Amino acid sequence: MTKTKILIIEDDAEISRLTAMYLEAEGFDTRIIDDGLAAQTAIKNYVPDLVILDLMLPGLSGIEICKQSRAFYCGPILILTACDDDVSEVSLLKLGADDFLTKPLKPHVLVARIEALMRRVTPTEVKQEKSKHSRLTIDLDRQTVTFDGAVLSLTGAEFEMLVLLNNSMGTPVSREDCCQALRGLEHDFNDRSIDMRISGLRKKIHDDQMPYKIITTVRNKGYMLLNG
Known part of the structure; x- marks a missing residue:
């Protein structure tokens, strides 16, 4: 069975490492990008089944990546936000996000949201x-x-x-x-x-x-x- 491919766009090395490690233990295939400017190229080349996207990134913000990638990417986008990010759920949905989670992440909740999003697009x-x-x-x-x-x-x-x-x-x-x-x-x-x-x-x-x-x-x- 082909593994679900997940692209993690996150500049916090520890968060991305732990997230990838947990997801791979759950049977997902992951790739990490830590620079916003490289995000769109990575989406096009890796062709992920789902994107986990942090809002605060160097080079290009998660908001801009979400908006621009919707021109060519139709898969689910799961946004990661800090509790103090001044971006509402309404704004995220308007930008093309499918769901969001606040940090710190709870691994079991993350997997449940990913599975729910993937059921939608299967x-x-x-x-x-x-x-x-x-x-x-x-x-x-x-x-x-x-x-x-x-x-x-x-x-x-x-x-x-x-x-x-x-x-x-x-x-x-x-x-x-x-x-x-x-x-x-x-x-x-x-x-x-x-x-x-x-x-x-x-x-x-x-x-x-x-x-x-x-x-x-x-x-x-x-x-x-x-x-x-």
Whole structure:
């Protein structure tokens, strides 16, 4: 079985060493980059299944790496932040991150988040679905979406959110169901995270003005995809 490849972009040598050591003991293949300027080249050459990205890096910040890499990298990006970093979860989601953890890292939590993110992007998990929406084409093998014939640039979280809504088209999906499906965890719900992903999807399918015609909000029930 091919190992999941994880690129660790972190300039703290001790944190990156311990993180890589723990992940390799759990069966992952890892590579470490400690310079922000080398990050994009490393992503292109190593082609990781997942990126662990520190916000504070020499050369180029994690924020800029996240923004720029989304032009060519569709895999999950897990951000590492210090407790005093003045960057909100909303900002990270807008930049293209799929999840984040605060330092100091708890190894078992890190592995749980990685496994949850990888479940989202494993084609076999959602292989059976085809798009039910007349204006959407969802390619589950390639993890791509077209809307009215144009390819959408979605984060991994936005893609899986859209698949979830598509699977239940015409039926409201609760925020709790969204949190559980996206994170693979039954705890740590965050309504704001779900709302931001919905907001991102609406903008990309030009449905960000009320009344919403494609992804509607159903009061006290959640979100629903309409075939309109």
